[in-house]
Amino acid sequence: xxxxxxFSDKNNMALELLTAAREIxxxxxxxxxxxxxxxxxxxxxxxxxxxxxxxxxLVLADAAAVASALAQAVEQLQVDTILLSSNRRCKEYxxxxxxxxxxxxxxxxTALQVNGGQIECQRNALGGATVATQAITAARQVIAIRPxxxxxxxxxxxxxxxxxxxxxQPSAVKVLEVRGKxxxxxxxxxxxxxxxxxxxxxxKDDLPLAEELxxxxxxxxACSKPLATDKKWLSEERVxxxxxxxxxxxxxxxxxxxxQVQFTVGIRDARxxxxxxxxxxxxxxxxxxxxxxxxxxxxxxxxxxxL
Amino acid sequence: xxxxxxxKQVPDLQQIRIRNRQPVFDDVPLTLGxxxxxxxEAAVLIKEAQGGKVIALSAGxxxxxxxxxxxxxxxxxxxYLVIDDELKGAESSLVAQVLAAAIKNMEDxxxxxxxxxxxxxxxxxxxxxxxxxxxxxxVAFASxxxxxxxxxxxxxxxxxxxxxxxxxxxxxxxxxxxxxxxRIPSVTQILKAGKKPKEVVELDDLEVQLPDQSPxxxxxxxxxxxxxKKVVVKSVDELIQALEAEGVIRR
Numbered sequence: 278x279x280x281x282x283x284f285s286d287k288n289n290m291a292l293e294l295l296t297a298a299r300e301i302x303x304x305x306x307x308x309x310x311x312x313x314x315x316x317x318x319x320x321x322x323x324x325x326x327x328x329x330x331x332x333x334x335l336v337l338a339d340a341a342a343v344a345s346a347l348a349q350a351v352e353q354l355q356v357d358t359i360l361l362s363s364n365r366r367c368k369e370y371x372x373x374x375x376x377x378x379x380x381x382x383x384x385x386x387t388a389l390q391v392n393g394g395q396i397e398c399q400r401n402a403l404g405g406a407t408v409a410t411q412a413i414t415a416a417r418q419v420i421a422i423r424p425x426x427x428x429x430x431x432x433x434x435x436x437x438x439x440x441x442x443x444x445x446q447p448s449a450v451k452v453l454e455v456r457g458k459x460x461x462x463x464x465x466x467x468x469x470x471x472x473x474x475x476x477x478x479x480x481k482d483d484l485p486l487a488e489e490l491x492x493x494x495x496x497x498x499a500c501s502k503p504l505a506t507d508k509k510w511l512s513e514e515r516v517x518x519x520x521x522x523x524x525x526x527x528x529x530x531x532x533x534x535x536x537q538v539q540f541t542v543g544i545r546d547a548r549x550x551x552x553x554x555x556x557x558x559x560x561x562x563x564x565x566x567x568x569x570x571x572x573x574x575x576x577x578x579x580x581x582x583x584l
Numbered sequence: 585x586x587x588x589x590x591x592k593q594v595p596d597l598q599q600i601r602i603r604n605r606q607p608v609f610d611d612v613p614l615t616l617g618x619x620x621x622x623x624x625e626a627a628v629l630i631k632e633a634q635g636g637k638v639i640a641l642s643a644g645x646x647x648x649x650x651x652x653x654x655x656x657x658x659x660x661x662x663x664y665l666v667i668d669d670e671l672k673g674a675e676s677s678l679v680a681q682v683l684a685a686a687i688k689n690m691e692d693x694x695x696x697x698x699x700x701x702x703x704x705x706x707x708x709x710x711x712x713x714x715x716x717x718x719x720x721x722x723v724a725f726a727s728x729x730x731x732x733x734x735x736x737x738x739x740x741x742x743x744x745x746x747x748x749x750x751x752x753x754x755x756x757x758x759x760x761x762x763x764x765x766x767r768i769p770s771v772t773q774i775l776k777a778g779k780k781p782k783e784v785v786e787l788d789d790l791e792v793q794l795p796d797q798s799p800x801x802x803x804x805x806x807x808x809x810x811x812x813k814k815v816v817v818k819s820v821d822e823l824i825q826a827l828e829a830e831g832v833i834r835r
Binding site: 341369372381383404407409457494551 | 595597600602607675676677680703704705706707708709710711712713715716717720721722723724725737740741742743744745746747748749750751752755758761762797798799800801802803804805806807808810812813814815816817818819820821823824826827830832833834
């Protein structure tokens with residue numbers, strides 16, 4: 278594998294990309310940072326050859342400008358393979374960067390494997406019903422990898438911080454305000470244990486039972502989309518599935534979840550899956566390790582008592 | 585205010601069955617992507633408040649002429665369709681070139697809306713590619729959108745914050761599904777949809793140079809191989825024992 282260029286606006290994700298680049302056998306790894314000398318230093322400390330663009334008129338909110346800057350970096354550094362993180366910010370850049378440099382592009386990639394010199398990427402398709410293995414056949418490739426697919430790179434020698442100059446056009450995008458997301462700051466993707474509830478839970482009054490179990494197990498409560506968007510029992514931060522979070526906990530305890538693919542795509546990477554349902558034929562049972570056909574309220578209460 | 589909404593014809597995902605890990609498309613009806621409908625709704629709301637025209641743009645095989653009626657019923661004023669068998673399941677970069685070429689043929693386009701990702705492939709790159717091809721600014725992941733003359737104020741929802749930006753028009757904006765609730769057209773609207781103007785062009789009519797080979801190849805596309813134990817437990821005690829043996833509780 279030739280030289281690989283990595284970029285993410287989030288440095289923890291850039292460190293994950295560094296690991297990804299090493300795992301696909303990159304001959305050399307170059308990284309770009311934008312107006313972030315601290316991130317540049319951290320990446321260099323992890324062994325990357327870093328190029329920091331220190332030009333305050335280049336703002337992350339202007340995808341056209343950032344894609345152009347990255348494209349200029351691609352030309353100056355002479356690379357053909359670019360890894361981005363597939364968070365929203367970088368996913369927005371990915372298509373535009375690919376268009377400028379004439380690259381093929383894949384986003385939301387969940388696994389990489391090199392086969393005969395070609396990078397094969399896995400990503401969900403058909404709304405999560407299938408997993409496609411795809412490869413970019415164009416000479417240049419932009420691959421956006423889902424956060425947490427790889428571990429962040431640890432300290433390593435051989436890194437350096439350099440500077441890179443790019444042309445920045447006057448911006449057509451002006452940031453008026455940045456607001457934090459209010460309320461729930463839970464990170465269910467980081468949880469080792471998830472207690473997930475679905476529409477089989479009949480009353481909001483039963484929710485504290487799930488919360489108690491999550492607390493006892495040191496985990497978090499998660500839910501299927503309707504519980505957040507329709508019933509509004511829980512915040513959207515807790516939604517597992519295609520339009521929510523993709524989680525891979527050690528243990529997923531699913532209560533009252535039937536098993537539509539829109540949900541299961543977000544939990545199918547869990548190590549152990551337990552489903553509790555009144556319907557012994559629920560489709561979720563086909564993808565569970567342990568199946569308990571019982572009233573979920575009673576099971577929650579019994580678990581809380583026993584643990 | 586002329587607004588183009590790009591919509592993708594996709595198989596109805598709820599109706600795809602899996603057989604031997606292969607997706608089965610037999611008798612699965614075609615529809616428009618769910619988030620695309622939110623993009624259309626956003627356009628129709630702007631038109632209703634400020635006047636103008638909403639053009640539903642789609643590229644696909646011949647079925648798209650029928651599928652697009654959903655958009656015409658839900659408030660689009662006219663449709664611009666690029667129809668060619670080659671466009672069925674076409675790769676994102678090809679679709680982007682076709683859509684950009686189509687938009688170049690239209691007059692006075694102020695705003696181009698997309699869903700943040702298609703219902704089936706969800707790669708989210710076509711909007712960005714079209715913006716680049718047209719040399720326009722872009723804002724993705726909009727959870728609110730307000731047009732004020734020559735600019736739009738857009739709230740871009742990222743994982744950790746909301747970023748409110750002002751972008752000069754024309755611009756490409758992709759929307760999140762929570763930007764609005766897409767309307768469900770009435771029977772009368774559905775009946776009238778067939779009579780709304782449609783411009784149908786073929787690939788040859790557009791100035792677009794498609795490569796001989798798609799830049800992305802699909803090696804396989806299979807339902808995940810679920811290797812689960814599927815052990816039926818009879819009681820909470822039995823469940824706790826099993827989870828202890830797995831080493832996932834009371835470690």
